[in-house]
Amino acid sequence: MAEHPWGKGARAAHSLSPPNWERNAGPTAPLKMDPHNMSWIHYPSHMSPAVEDVIASQSVISRCVHVYVALCVPLSLVTGIFNLTVFIRGHARLGLLDMLLAGLTVTSILVTLLSLSVASRPDYMLTTNLGCGVLSFLSNVCYFMAQYLQGVTLIPSFLPGSAGCLLWARPAASLAAIGGCAVCSSLIVVSLLGTFREPYKTTLCQADPLTAWPEYEIVKFSLGFALALVLQLLFLLLCTTQLAWRATPEQRNASSERRVVLAVALNMFTCRLFYNVALLQRARLKLQRDVGSPRDELVMNLAELALSGESCVNSVVTLLLHVPCKLALLGLVGRLTRRCRRGSDNSISLSRVEG
Template identity: 70%
Template sequence: MGSHNMSWIQYPSHVSPAVEDVIATQSIISRCTHVYVALCVPLSLATGLFNLTTFVRCRAKLGVLDMQLSGLTVTGILMTLLSLSAASRPNYMLTTNLGCGVLSFFANVCYFTAQYLQGAMLILTLLPGSSCHLLWGIQGVLSSAAGLATIGGCAICSSLIVVALLGTSGELHRATLCQVDPLTTWPEYEIVKFSLGFGLALAFKLILLVLCATQPAWRAAPAQRDIASARGVVLTVVLNMFACRLFYNMALLQRAGRKLQRDMGSPRDELLMNLAELVLFGESCINALATLLLHKLCRLALMGILGHLTQRCRGRGVDNSVSLHRVAS
């Protein structure tokens, strides 16, 4: 149980004697946080809410992937709101262990939900006409409205498993410095989160790629119209999530390794973890933009609004020119 006693660990910026390194790293993370809050947060919220409104207004004709993209949109909006807990960096949010656990739970629910939705979308995109009975059954589950509820339930269970490894159940009302992935968690927290999230998803993607390469007959049936039209946005979202989460999970595993070695690390290690969190938060902004620009339903809604505004501006210009002409006459 020695590795479970994390009372020794502190943020390097609070105890490191390298004052110049602390000042330099805090300056970097402060500037990056200001850019994220000023640019990415409003862009992510505005784009996400527009996409969600479009999905709700067109709910009667939504396809399978449209429903899953709407679920990913809701997840992205919630993750962006939760990311505001990092707005004060390089200072950390001061709260109780209970409050920090609640923040970590909801952030992990969003994290796992997005990861599992990505896997569901990949099944329907890469193997739309599979004749394999197992995959056909999986697709049938994913194609139903209960599919989103199933994915959400799996995400909640995964988050409960991860939050159980925070190691603060006996000191819930003690004050602590908090972030989405608290520093004082047991090393198993980072390892299990990597395994249930990125590691599981990576293995799943490799299996899908092998199936696509070795079993072309599984894709013999033509894809549904909504699946064919959403392939571009799905592949863009998958690539974006892979890049952002690769960096984030590498930082998580490095922090777990330092904990096992009872090493608090340097201010640069703390900077790396903070930047990895911002990259993870920025993933939602890129996903929202990709959905808006590449998904046909959202793109047409945006073009319709822009066209309407253009017509109104032209109409006002005509009215002004007429009125001026009458005055001159």
């Protein structure tokens, strides 16, 4: 079988056309490649000679997408809307944790709706660079928003009192500040897409565009995972050294709040660890001028699905572990049970009268 012309960095570099090169100062200076020119990169499934590997990877991602769209999307939307309804009805008595979880619920619903862009996989969405940039911006706003909200929810749950007094005093302002940080982080990341000079050029699109500069993946990892992980580790270290929170009985009785916060934190850490490892792997391949293999493309697609499925799990965890949502669910089940019993009793009595 002939060797693939795009397989490794050196071979890819030699196959670049002359417009992709620039000359250093001096008449005899060697040519060098523009590190921000990503015209050489393509999806492995569109150019790999390993046809069997391409078919196998596309079969796997197609089945996973079908399961996600059929199961996770409806479950995420139903539980998310139910939780949001509970928060809106009880808005007059919402605490800080309730407001943070409400913000996380809205973010989860938006993530689920944006994730419908993967419904056509293994085929990628065909759009313009501008449309792809808008999709990437919205997806990244939700990505950073969820991460920052999850980090902030640790404060009222584990360090109440003076440690979270500013958050307790102005919860709406706190949510606005978190949203502002998420928008700014998303703007920084989207500015590294490198497609602003050709906004109407047709391209294959996903939430993290393949043709983005390698800095895109690195900065997204730094702002959305590494920084948040470091701050959470520092918070947990501070939490272990703080003994005052154990003194008050109401804080000892807040175990239910801590359970939902810890469950959300564990779910997000697991999904985002897998996602960010795949993201860094793709950045490494770009830096090596290598498009990777169909297996690399499959891993990135699965990581994107795992990141979308994170929202579904967060909504279910909030419904089952957060007390107001749990009580509302039990109340709904109780009302439906009573109506079913009343209907069955009426039918039995009517059958007796007719007999």
